[in-house]
Amino acid sequence: MPRILIVDDDQAIQEYVLETARSLGYGAWACSSAEEALAFVRDWHPDVVITDYELLGTDGLGLAVKLRGEYETLAVLMSGNPDAGNRAREVGIGFIGKPFNIQELRRLLGAWNSESRVSRTT
16 A cells, blocks of 8 residues: 655644545555654655645755655645745656645546556566
């Protein structure tokens, strides 16, 4: 079962993404900070991390870049700030805009899962 980590300091967003991911058959957990996420990634090694852009004490883009570089973890940034989407694309990080609906989240997870299966079989 693919494992997803959600990083957001907004508990309502955490619960929404967790519920959606789990309904699609993913193992999903959540963290509220970059520090907590890094500790979790070291021990749990998720397949993908979906992180908010504006986290307390740091930005999610820095976390996403670090996860990709140090842990080879696929990271996706989420934000209501359109500039965050541009910044994410500039450094090759996936992006989903807030607010998003369940269909957008399902499409994102489905696209990632399809790519992941292809890369595992080649």
